[in-house]
Each structure stands twice: as structure tokens, then as C-alpha cells.
Amino acid sequence: MTTEHTLQIEGLQLGYGERTVIDGLDLTVPPGRITAIVGANACGKSTLLRSMSRLLTPRGGHVLLDGKQVHRQPAKALARTLGLLPQSPVAPEGITVADLVGRGRTPHQGLFHRWRHDDDLAVAAALDATGTADLVDRPVDELSGGQRQRVWIAMALAQQTDLLLLDEPTTFLDVSHQVEVLDLLTDLNRTRGTTIVMVLHDLNLAARYADHLVALAAGRIHAAGSPAEVLTEDCVHAVFGLRSLVITDPTSGRPLMLPLGRHHVREDATVER
Amino acid sequence: MTTTPTAGTSAPTVTPTVAAVVRVRRSRRTRRALVCLVLVVVVVAALGASLVYGQTVYSPREVLDVVLGRDVPGASFTVGRLRLPRAVLGLLAGTAFGLAGVAFQTMLRNPLASPDVIGISAGASTAAAFGIVTLGLSGTAVSTFAIVASLAVALTIYALSFKDGVAGIRLILIGIGIAAMLESLTTYVLSRAAQWDLQEATRWLTGSLNGARWSDVVPVLVAVVVLAPVLLHRSRDLWSMQLGDDTAAALGTRVERTRLLVVLAAVGLIAFATAATGPIAFVAFLAGPIAARLVGPGASLFVPAALVGAALVLVGDLAGQYAFDHRYPVGVMTGVLGAPYLVYLIVRTNRAGGSL
Numbered sequence: 252m253t254t255e256h257t258l259q260i261e262g263l264q265l266g267y268g269e270r271t272v273i274d275g276l277d278l279t280v281p282p283g284r285i286t287a288i289v290g291a292n293a294c295g296k297s298t299l300l301r302s303m304s305r306l307l308t309p310r311g312g313h314v315l316l317d318g319k320q321v322h323r324q325p326a327k328a329l330a331r332t333l334g335l336l337p338q339s340p341v342a343p344e345g346i347t348v349a350d351l352v353g354r355g356r357t358p359h360q361g362l363f364h365r366w367r368h369d370d371d372l373a374v375a376a377a378l379d380a381t382g383t384a385d386l387v388d389r390p391v392d393e394l395s396g397g398q399r400q401r402v403w404i405a406m407a408l409a410q411q412t413d414l415l416l417l418d419e420p421t422t423f424l425d426v427s428h429q430v431e432v433l434d435l436l437t438d439l440n441r442t443r444g445t446t447i448v449m450v451l452h453d454l455n456l457a458a459r460y461a462d463h464l465v466a467l468a469a470g471r472i473h474a475a476g477s478p479a480e481v482l483t484e485d486c487v488h489a490v491f492g493l494r495s496l497v498i499t500d501p502t503s504g505r506p507l508m509l510p511l512g513r514h515h516v517r518e519d520a521t522v523e524r
Numbered sequence: 525m526t527t528t529p530t531a532g533t534s535a536p537t538v539t540p541t542v543a544a545v546v547r548v549r550r551s552r553r554t555r556r557a558l559v560c561l562v563l564v565v566v567v568v569a570a571l572g573a574s575l576v577y578g579q580t581v582y583s584p585r586e587v588l589d590v591v592l593g594r595d596v597p598g599a600s601f602t603v604g605r606l607r608l609p610r611a612v613l614g615l616l617a618g619t620a621f622g623l624a625g626v627a628f629q630t631m632l633r634n635p636l637a638s639p640d641v642i643g644i645s646a647g648a649s650t651a652a653a654f655g656i657v658t659l660g661l662s663g664t665a666v667s668t669f670a671i672v673a674s675l676a677v678a679l680t681i682y683a684l685s686f687k688d689g690v691a692g693i694r695l696i697l698i699g700i701g702i703a704a705m706l707e708s709l710t711t712y713v714l715s716r717a718a719q720w721d722l723q724e725a726t727r728w729l730t731g732s733l734n735g736a737r738w739s740d741v742v743p744v745l746v747a748v749v750v751l752a753p754v755l756l757h758r759s760r761d762l763w764s765m766q767l768g769d770d771t772a773a774a775l776g777t778r779v780e781r782t783r784l785l786v787v788l789a790a791v792g793l794i795a796f797a798t799a800a801t802g803p804i805a806f807v808a809f810l811a812g813p814i815a816a817r818l819v820g821p822g823a824s825l826f827v828p829a830a831l832v833g834a835a836l837v838l839v840g841d842l843a844g845q846y847a848f849d850h851r852y853p854v855g856v857m858t859g860v861l862g863a864p865y866l867v868y869l870i871v872r873t874n875r876a877g878g879s880l
Contacts, residue, residue: 306773337770341633345821357764358776366549375541384541388548390821410775420545496864 255282256332256413256446258303262377264314265295265302273470275312280414280463285440285447287457290467291491295322296450297338299467300418304335305449317413330358334412338419340403342391348402349387352377355409375476377408381435397428404435413438415447421456429453433460458482466490482506530640536797557821563818563831567615568836574611575603577846610736613800614837614854617699617733617754618807620797622833624790625808626815627755630762631786634696637870638809639674639794642699646810647677648798653710653728657717667743671795678791679700679778684873730855731804733841740800747796752830758782759826805855807836813865836861 258280268436269424280286286356290295301307305321314321316333323367334355342351355377372382378384381401386394390411391402407415420436421429437460439445457464458478465475466482468490478519483506487495493510500507538546538620551661565862575587589596590603639645649657651673655661681702685695706840707729715727726732761782764772771780792809814836840857 293583301770304774306770306839326778327776328772330774335767335770335774337774339768340771341766341768343633343766343821347548347552347822349545350552350822351767353545353549354764354767360760370547371542371545375539377543378545379541381538384544387541387544 257315258283258316258333258385258414258446258448259315259318260299260303260312260502261315263299263302263309264311265298265307265309265312267298269480271310271470273302276470276472278465278472279476280446280448281439282446283411283444284450284462285460286424286463286465287461288448288450288465288467288503289454289490290473294467294490295470296467297418299448300335300416300448301337304333304416305329306335327358330410331418332412333414334407334410335338335416336403336407336418336420338422342399344392345390346392346407347388347390348373348378348383348394349357351402352383352405352409353389355406355411360409373409373411377405380408381398396423397425397431399425400428400432401435404432408439414446414448419452422452429456434462454482454487454508455500458507461502478505482508487488552822553822556819556828559815560817560831563828563835566835567831567838570835570842571611571615572726574614574838574842575607577842578602578607583679609738609741610733610841611734611838612862613741614733614841615834616741616748617797617801617804618811618834618837619830620748620793620833621804621807621837622811622829622831623748623752623813623826624756624793624797625810625833626812626829627786627790628808629812630766631783633766635813636696636810636866637699638812639790640803640806640808641703641866642681642696643677643701643703644674644681644699644791645708645794645798645803646703646710647730648652648673648795649728649803650706650710650713652799652802654713657713658723663739667799668797670799671675671792674791674795674798675788677706677779679806691761695757726853726855727802729802730859731798731802731807731851732855733801733837734853736800744796744800747793751789754785755793756826758786758789759824761788763824797875802855804837805859806866807833807840807858810858810862810865812837839847 259275260278263273264271276299288299292297294360299305302309303321305314305324308322316324316329323330325523352374353370356373359370360366375384378387381404383398383401385403386398386402391399394402404420407417417436420432424432433456436447436449440447461478463475464478464481466473466486473490474486482497484495484497485491487497487508495511496509497506497511499505532559570585572587576584580602582603585597586596587603590599591608603826609757610799619639625640626652628639629635630638648670652666652670655669669798681695681699685698710728714728727734761772761777764775764777765779765782767775773779811829814824815832818832819825819828836858837854841854844852844854845855
């Protein structure tokens with residue numbers, strides 16, 4: 252049902268004030284797949300994501316959606332193709348789940364607040380997909396962290412975009428909710444063909460869930476490709492400055508990174524395969 | 525109240541989830557429509573009462589005749605020249621204050637960030653008092669002067685509170701400080717005036733509808749007719765911005781443009797209304813929160829807040845004129861209502877750990 256959209260970045264330069272965060276970055280987001288961006292703190296992950304949805308205007312280079320510059324496109328039209336869930340969105344006090352998710356319909360509505368049956372259907376579908384339908388009349392500020400995150404994702408789903416960008420959708424969630432959210436995004440990708448780009452903190456979850464892994468270091472792409480290609484001991488050392496052991500995850504066949512700190516690690520740990 | 529959870533089937537017919545979504549939306553709409561209707565009734569009743577009631581009580585019939593332009597001995601002057609401009613000015617100023625207040629509060633996501641708390645109204649009233657009392661200006665010149673001054677104040681507050689973006693709390697504290705400075709400046713201007721009567725003074729200190737003439741009404745009418753649609757047109761963008769600037773932008777809102785238009789429109793409304801009535805205390809500050817409490821979360825607040833603003837000014841003016849032995853200007857009445865709420869908000873904020 253979705254058309255394949257291409258998202259391409261060429262020679263991108265980004266910064267805040269006098270600080271340059273991204274300097275000359277090229278990236279092609281594979282359509283219809285899940286891309287995860289990983290990297291150390293302050294390496295420009297969120298900045299990169301923000302530039303893809305025109306929240307940040309590039310100083311140089313281009314972000315191209317279907318070959319056209321994202322920053323030149325009408326805001327609303329873009330919002331119907333490309334959605335973004337920022338890291339810490341704010342819920343207005345007392346707003347109900349149905350209302351918040353309904354906000355996702357904004358780019359589909361005309362000048363005069365016409366709410367159509369389509370909008371109800373989209374909201375309901377988003378609630379069903381995220382398992383939040385039974386929360387529909389609850390105030391968002393009363394929900395648990397995991398529920399709240401699912402509601403925010405539902406809002407992004409109600410926007411019905413073919414591309415969805417998420418900035419650390421699993422932060423502040425406990426491990427079971429992290430997995431729940433990532434499963435949900437995978438469902439979305441598989442059933443609707445939505446192209447997903449997300450910044451993730453957890454390397455192992457990124458390797459588990461992403462089709463395409465992008466490792467960012469100091470505003471440049473250190474490596475990009477399949478998790479098996481990207482998540483190597485050398486890469487972890489280059490990107491995070493951390494010694495590690497990368498083994499094959501017996502449950503998924505994907506790479507699994509075990510950090511080697513100064514304590515609790517056997518002398519011969521690196522040798523063990 | 526709870527609905528049957530997701531069955532997972534997405535048939536085109538109405539699933540329980542769709543029904544629940546529709547129900548929540550309808551109940552919110554119904555409540556908002558009902559609240560607006562009641563507010564309209566209150567405003568119309570207050571408007572009617574302020575035309576009928578006074579030293580001489582005229583019948584609604586006579587008042588209606590005057591409003592329709594027929595000549596009624598006695599009433600034509602009292603109602604047509606004294607009461608009607610006063611009531612219409614009250615209606616328009618209340619609308620303007622209500623709209624501007626809720627625009628600022630929504631945009632800055634903080635009930636304390638209303639233009640009468642953060643010094644923008646004070647800027648307009650200081651300028652208007654200075655213009656009238658010291659420079660001898662009148663009419664449009666006063667409004668223009670007030671607008672320029674409140675824009676300058678808004679810009680100053682913005683510039684002073686800018687440090688890696690504008691944080692709400694810093695802006696509010698700086699605004700409160702500037703408001704205090706401007707209010708003392710108003711007092712100084714009034715004290716230096718060659719001659720001023722108490723009525724004139726109270727107008728610039730707390731706001732009043734006393735002595736309203738049609739020539740005062742016209743600029744406010746023009747401001748409301750031109751600027752209110754600008755705000756209403758941006759109401760959904762403002763709503764999106766309540767979810768944070770990034771989310772709003774992702775939903776297709778042009779955040780910077782919206783912010784600029786909303787600030788200009790709101791400052792314009794405040795300045796025109798203040799130039800005519802003085803800073804009617806706390807109407808801008810109270811209208812939004814009262815409207816929000818009435819319509820419940822999630823609904824657009826512009827229309828209800830405008831109605832609450834108008835109702836506050838009209839009812840406050842009626843109460844100030846007739847409820848006590850002594851006549852008080854409307855600003856004293858709204859001030860009595862607003863001050864405790866301001867204290868309550870600050871106390872609550874303090875308890876919540878200062879996270880404004």
C-alpha cells in the first residue's frame with residue numbers, strides 16, 4: 252500500500268551556533284526497511300534525525316526526499332509523508348489519549364477544522380496497532396512510561412506517513428517495554444511497509460531490530476550496512492572508545508556486543524569465541 | 525466506561541475502537557459547544573443588563589429601540605451615548621484581553637505567561653498614560669504609541685530572557701520585573717501630571733470603562749475584527765506547539781512563523797484594548813485558565829477564552845458600579861478575582877519543585 256520513498260543525504264553540514272555537529276555526511280536510507288542510527292553521546296545522532304524532517308536547516312549539502320529538498324517542501328505536505336517522534340514530546344495537561352492521538356491527523360486536515368470519518372478510522376487503527384485502545388479516554392499524564400510511549404507512537408501512526416523517524420523511542424523504558432516498542436515498530440514495518448529510521452541507545456537492540464545499521468562518530472558515518480557488517484569490535488572501539496567482544500547472538504543470529512570494562516572480565520575473554 | 529479492547533480486525537465498519545474514539549471526541553465537542561453557548565448567554569445578559577440598569581432604569585423595549593437607532597427621549601442620550609459605548613467597549617476589550625491572554629499562555633505553555641503578568645499590558649498602559657497625560661496625544665496616536673511600546677517591551681523581555689533559546693521561567697520572571705518597573709513609571713507619570721482626576725488615574729493603574737465614548741470603541745473594534753481571525757486561523761498550529769516545537773514542526777506547523785504572527789496579533793489586541801480602557805487587571809490572565817477548566821482538556825480555547833474575557837469585564841463592571849455603596853472601576857473587581865489566583869499558581873508551582 253505504501254509507495255517507496257527515497258530519503259537521501261548528500262554532503263550534509265549541520266550545526267548550532269558556532270558549533271559544527273555534522274560535517275559532510277552522506278547517507279541513503281533504504282526504503283521499506285528499518286534503519287537504526289547508533290553512536291556515542293553528542294555525536295550528532297539527534298541532530299541528523301532533526302535535519303531529515305526539516306527541523307534543522309542544513310548549512311551545506313542536501314536532504315532529499317524523493318529527489319526533492321526536504322527544506323523546500325511545504326510543511327504540511329511533508330508532514331503527510333514523513334513523521335517524526337522527538338525524544339521528549341510534551342503532552343498538554345489533562346489531554347486524553349484519543350485527543351493526543353488525534354493530533355496526528357493535523358497535516359491531513361484543511362484550514363477549517365474538518366474532522367472526517369477517515370480521521371476517526373486512522374486514530375482507531377493507530378490505537379489498535381499500539382494496543383492502547385482501552386486507554387482511549389484516559390488522561391495521558393496518568394499513564395505509565397511504557398503506555399505513554401505507545402500513545403506517542405500511536406500519534407505518529409495516526410499521521411499515516413510512509414516514513415517514520417524516531418529519536419530514541421525506548422529511552423526511559425524498562426527492558427520489556429523497550430522490546431515491546433521495537434516489536435511494534437517491526438510490525439508496522441512489516442505490515443505497512445513503513446520506512447523506519449530511529450536513533451537507538453542500545454547497540455544490541457539496534458543490531459537485533461535494524462535491517463540497516465549506521466554508526467556515527469564525531470559527526471561522520473563510521474560504518475553503515477547490515478548489523479553483521481557494522482557491529483564489530485573495531486567499530487565499537489572506534490565509535491565508543493570501548494573494548495568489547497562481539498559474538499553471534501544465539502537467538503537471532505545477529506551480532507551481540509559484550510563490553511569489556513576494567514572489572515569482572517576474565518583475562519582471556521577476548522580470545523573466547 | 526472502558527471499551528472492549530482491540531479485536532485486531534480492521535473492517536471498514538465501526539469497530540469498538542472507532543466507536544470509542546468517536547465517543548470521546550463527541551463528548552468533548554458537546555461539552556465545548558455547551559460551555560460556549562452558556563458563555564454567550566452570560567455575555568448577552570450582562571450586555572443587556574448594563575444597558576438597562578443604571579441611575580434611570582429603562583425597559584428592554586426602550587433600550588432595543590435605542591440600539592436600533594430610533595429616537596427615545598432621555599434614553600437616546602443615556603443609553604445611546606453613555607451606556608452603549610461603555611458596554612460595547614467592555615465587550616470588545618474583554619474579548620481582546622481574553623484572546624491575547626490565552627494566546628500567550630498556550631504559546632509559552634504556562635498559565636503565568638499572560639501579557640498582563642509579564643509586562644506587555646503594563647507597557648501599553650505606561651505608554652498610553654504618558655502619551656495622554658504628558659504629551660497630550662489623543663485618539664489613534666495613543667493606540668499607535670501603546671502598540672509600539674508593548675512591542676518594544678515584548679522584544680525587550682524576549683531579548684533579556686534569551687539564552688540558548690527562551691525558557692519559560694526566565695521569561696516570566698523578567699516579565700514580572702519589567703511589569704513592576706513599568707507600573708511605577710505609570711504612577712510617576714500620573715503624579716507629574718499638571719491636573720488629573722482620580723478617574724483618569726485609576727484607568728491607567730487598574731483599568732476602567734468610565735467615560736467610554738464611541739471614539740474609544742472604534743480602534744478596539746478594528747483591532748478585534750482584524751486580529752482575532754489571525755489568532756483563530758493559527759489556533760491549530762498553536763495547539764500543535766503545545767506538544768513541543770519539534771512535534772509541532774513534524775505535524776506540519778511552521779513554528780517560527782506561527783510564533784511571530786501570534787505574538788504580533790496578541791500584542792496588537794492588548795495594546796489597542798489597553799489604550800482604550802487601561803490594563804483591566806488580570807482579565808487576560810484569568811480568561812484562559814477559566815475557559816480551560818470549563819471546556820476540559822484537549823479543546824481549542826480561543827473562542828471560550830474570548831467569551832470568558834468579555835463576561836469578566838462586563839460582569840465585573842456591573843458589579844463594580846452597582847454591587848457596593850461606592851462605585852469601583854472594573855479593574856478593581858477583576859483584580860480582586862485575579863490576585864488570589866496568581867498567588868495560588870505561584871504557590872502550586874513552588875510546591876511542584878519550581879518546574880514552571
